[in-house]
Amino acid sequence: MNWMKTVTGMLIGAALVGQVWAAADLEVNTPAISQIKGSMQSRHGALAPLYASGAVGLTKDGLVALRDANAVPLPQRAQANQLVSEENRDRGQLYKEIARANNHPEWEAEIRSTFAQRWIDKAQGGWFVQKPGGEWVKK
Amino acid sequence: MFPYFFIFRISLLQRVGLAWLLSMAVTAQAATLSMDIKGLSHPAVGMSDVTATLTMQDKVVLDARIGDLHWQGHQHQNVRYHCPDLQMTKQRLRCEKGQLLLPKPVPVALDYWPQAKRFKLELQPPGEYWRVEGQLSGRSPKIDIQLQQADLSRLSPLLPHDGPMITNGRASGQVQIRLDQQAVTAVSGQLAIQQLVFADQTGLHAGDKLAGQLSWVAQRAGEQWQWQGQLDWQQGEVFWNPMYFPRGGHQLIAQGVWSPAGLSVDQAKLNMADIGRASLSLAWSTAQGVERLSLTGQSLSLAQAYGVLLKPWLAGTAAADLEVTGEGDIDLSMRDGALQSLDIALRKADLIDNQQRFALKQVGLTLPWRVDQPTLAELSFDGGHLLKVDIGATRVPLRLNGWDVEVKQASLPILDGRLDLQDFHAAKVAGNWQWAFSGALAPISMPRFSTAMGWPSMKGTLSGKVPRVSFHDQILSMDGTLQMKVFDGTIELAKLKLINPLGVPSLTADLTAHELDLGMLTETFSFGSIAGKVDASVQGLELSNWQPLRFDAKLMSSAGSYPRRISQRAVQNISALGGGGAAVALQKSVLRIFENFRYSQLGLSCRLHNGVCTMTGVEPAPGGYVIVKGGGVPAITVMGYNRQVDWDELIERLKRITRDNLKPVVQ
Numbered sequence: 001m002n003w004m005k006t007v008t009g010m011l012i013g014a015a016l017v018g019q020v021w022a023a024a025d026l027e028v029n030t031p032a033i034s035q036i037k038g039s040m041q042s043r044h045g046a047l048a049p050l051y052a053s054g055a056v057g058l059t060k061d062g063l064v065a066l067r068d069a070n071a072v073p074l075p076q077r078a079q080a081n082q083l084v085s086e087e088n089r090d091r092g093q094l095y096k097e098i099a100r101a102n103n104h105p106e107w108e109a110e111i112r113s114t115f116a117q118r119w120i121d122k123a124q125g126g127w128f129v130q131k132p133g134g135e136w137v138k139k
Numbered sequence: 140m141f142p143y144f145f146i147f148r149i150s151l152l153q154r155v156g157l158a159w160l161l162s163m164a165v166t167a168q169a170a171t172l173s174m175d176i177k178g179l180s181h182p183a184v185g186m187s188d189v190t191a192t193l194t195m196q197d198k199v200v201l202d203a204r205i206g207d208l209h210w211q212g213h214q215h216q217n218v219r220y221h222c223p224d225l226q227m228t229k230q231r232l233r234c235e236k237g238q239l240l241l242p243k244p245v246p247v248a249l250d251y252w253p254q255a256k257r258f259k260l261e262l263q264p265p266g267e268y269w270r271v272e273g274q275l276s277g278r279s280p281k282i283d284i285q286l287q288q289a290d291l292s293r294l295s296p297l298l299p300h301d302g303p304m305i306t307n308g309r310a311s312g313q314v315q316i317r318l319d320q321q322a323v324t325a326v327s328g329q330l331a332i333q334q335l336v337f338a339d340q341t342g343l344h345a346g347d348k349l350a351g352q353l354s355w356v357a358q359r360a361g362e363q364w365q366w367q368g369q370l371d372w373q374q375g376e377v378f379w380n381p382m383y384f385p386r387g388g389h390q391l392i393a394q395g396v397w398s399p400a401g402l403s404v405d406q407a408k409l410n411m412a413d414i415g416r417a418s419l420s421l422a423w424s425t426a427q428g429v430e431r432l433s434l435t436g437q438s439l440s441l442a443q444a445y446g447v448l449l450k451p452w453l454a455g456t457a458a459a460d461l462e463v464t465g466e467g468d469i470d471l472s473m474r475d476g477a478l479q480s481l482d483i484a485l486r487k488a489d490l491i492d493n494q495q496r497f498a499l500k501q502v503g504l505t506l507p508w509r510v511d512q513p514t515l516a517e518l519s520f521d522g523g524h525l526l527k528v529d530i531g532a533t534r535v536p537l538r539l540n541g542w543d544v545e546v547k548q549a550s551l552p553i554l555d556g557r558l559d560l561q562d563f564h565a566a567k568v569a570g571n572w573q574w575a576f577s578g579a580l581a582p583i584s585m586p587r588f589s590t591a592m593g594w595p596s597m598k599g600t601l602s603g604k605v606p607r608v609s610f611h612d613q614i615l616s617m618d619g620t621l622q623m624k625v626f627d628g629t630i631e632l633a634k635l636k637l638i639n640p641l642g643v644p645s646l647t648a649d650l651t652a653h654e655l656d657l658g659m660l661t662e663t664f665s666f667g668s669i670a671g672k673v674d675a676s677v678q679g680l681e682l683s684n685w686q687p688l689r690f691d692a693k694l695m696s697s698a699g700s701y702p703r704r705i706s707q708r709a710v711q712n713i714s715a716l717g718g719g720g721a722a723v724a725l726q727k728s729v730l731r732i733f734e735n736f737r738y739s740q741l742g743l744s745c746r747l748h749n750g751v752c753t754m755t756g757v758e759p760a761p762g763g764y765v766i767v768k769g770g771g772v773p774a775i776t777v778m779g780y781n782r783q784v785d786w787d788e789l790i791e792r793l794k795r796i797t798r799d800n801l802k803p804v805v806q
């Protein structure tokens with residue numbers, strides 16, 4: 001029957017996609033990746049209060065954004081801006097490096113969106129995260 | 140009770156129409172007069188949907204509601220005014236104790252002289268005083284405003300919603316508005332402002348606790364406004380993304396012309412605290428942006444100018460985190476958004492990278508740049524360092540031609556040698572800088588170089604011809620081969636490519652070494668002594684952030700005739716590299732009485748992939764491979780058994796060996 005063919009086709013397709021994904025090692029480690037992770041780790045101390053105050057939120061595309069600089073005292077606002085752009089540079093590099101370490105540079109976009117979901121899932125209560133539609137919600 | 144209707148019209152100004160529609164109900168106790176005022180309109184100021192109700196008892200009570208009020212493009216809805224005791228004479232309407240019914244009522248005294256078309260409003264919220272006096276008839280209608288400690292946050296509803304909002308601030312002073320029958324013709328004022336706080340929604344443009352004096356005169360001529368103003372910013376901080384001004388002390392005097400088509404500023408004088416004086420002129424059009432800009436500043440303090448004005452724009456570049464001293468001049472002009480000329484002079488400038496990557500001391504720069512003609516510039520410095528290596532006093536003459544920079548020849552002292560630079564050429568292509576040069580390294584002593592780099596002290600010299608080095612698309616690459624003379628032999632570096640040097644760098648290269656003196660090499664790394672010579676090669680080297688990802692490395696005795704001896708300690712160390720075993724055997728055997736052994740060949744190779752080094756030696760042997768092949772008397776053969784060694788583990792072993800070998804092993 002026709003509908004059965006379609007469903008079977010879809011299932012096989014989904015299984016294939018799943019298999020490709022099962023092959024991606026998100027925990028892969030290379031010197032570049034561990035360096036980027038180290039750099040992000042050491043920046044986290046400075047970013048954590050910005051997440052907590054709502055000045056910075058986690059975006060739907062695996063980055064961070066300065067969503068309300070008014071929550072940061074004026075003298076630290078430029079630095080907050082800077083932290084956000086450095087963090088985003090590291091995150092962009094991280095996705096690229098993980099794709100590269102998996103020998104599939106073309107997986108970068110999927111890796112990014114998987115990470116985006118991970119960051120949002122791991123975000124602490126009170127932090128702001130971005131919904132797929134772009135609106136910010138407090139977790 | 141009977142209804143009574145009538146309509147009449149008062150002409151205020153020629154084009155100010157005031158239409159009254161009244162209904163009056165008179166009862167035995169009180170008469171109520173309702174007025175629907177259709178509109179009071181002037182192109183600059185007006186109101187519509189106005190109702191006023193007069194209740195006449197022993198006093199006349201006025202309740203007015205303005206449905207729609209507009210003022211220079213700003214709209215307000217539903218403004219209400221209540222007057223408990225309206226004094227009415229033929230010449231004058233007066234309400235002393237009126238209240239403007241905002242969320243918090245504001246006392247407003249109102250005077251209106253209908254025949255003279257004159258009004259006066261006095262607003263007295265607690266601690267504030269606003270007086271607005273208007274004369275709307277005659278040859279020169281005008282409105283004068285007096286403020287004392289006026290709360291500026293009341294102006295926020297008047298400001299554009301997407302711009303900065305004022306949340307706090309007090310102003311005292313005057314504003315004078317002149318009108319003709321069409322519109323406002325002149326606005327001038329002098330205001331002293333205190334405790335001003337403003338921010339836009341994103342917080343990227345904000346000020347806090349600002350205090351200062353502002354005075355201005357603006358006059359309309361047709362579509363244009365001629366203006367001149369003076370701002371004395373005395374206190375308070377401002378963040379105007381990405382720049383942060385921590386305190387006041389800045390003055391600006393400027394004049395110019397504003398029209399809906401654009402803004403021009405003529406000869407503005409700017410005095411910035413701790414930086415210096417500059418003058419600028421500007422023509423900006425709404426259609427095209429900056430049409431013309433010129434900026435001149437002399438003897439500016441570089442420390443402050445860098446920190447406040449430049450640093451925010453340099454994030455992500457090599458100049459992002461500097462400590463700067465010295466002074467400089469600047470003179471630039473732009474036309475239609477493009478730079479036309481730029482003159483920069485730096486004097487006695489120290490540029491020190493806070494991340495210790497480089498430092499240049501006493502930099503002097505004379506840079507006259509013109510978009511359409513070649514010029515000569517000169518850069519000099521007394522010394523400094525680059526990646527921990529000292530560099531000496533240097534003068535570099537530069538030939539500039541548009542976005543094209545050329546240095547025919549320059550000499551950069553490095554430690555006790557120098558880099559001679561030839562045919563340096565940089566150009567901006569499609570917005571990105573690319574450059575190339577070739578040159579030669581005059582001998583630098585390796586002990587000094589290796590110490591500077593924090594390596595073990597190496598013997599020999601570093602010299603050679605530097606083939607063409609180029610940089611474009613974030614890739615630094617070297618054509619040809621760089622040859623270094625070190626450990627009495629030569630090392631050649633080829634296919635060098637450094638990608639993304641300012642981010643997470645990755646490097647690829649091939650390295651070959653000929654006839655390195657093993658004596659010098661082993662002494663350097665405290666490995667136990669080996670007499671002999673080796674050839675080495677590292678093919679397909681790939682580093683990511685300076686950590687090896689993969690390579691194919693081989694080390695092999697050089698061909699030819701030379702003494703070949705290896706010390707017992709070196710034997711033990713080589714064995715230990717392969718995972719131990721042999722060393723223990725050696726210590727237990729009769730061979731331990733010998734200090735040195737002879738060998739005929741030694742060799743070791745490592746192919747690194749996925750963090751694992753696959754090792755082989757001179758030749759295969761049962762269960763392993765030969766690392767040192769014996770020859771002569773006493774001879775020794777060192778075997779390796781582990782073919783797969785974790786790279787981190789191997790490095791750890793090497794570190795342990797070189798560290799432990801600082802003291803000899805006593806049997």
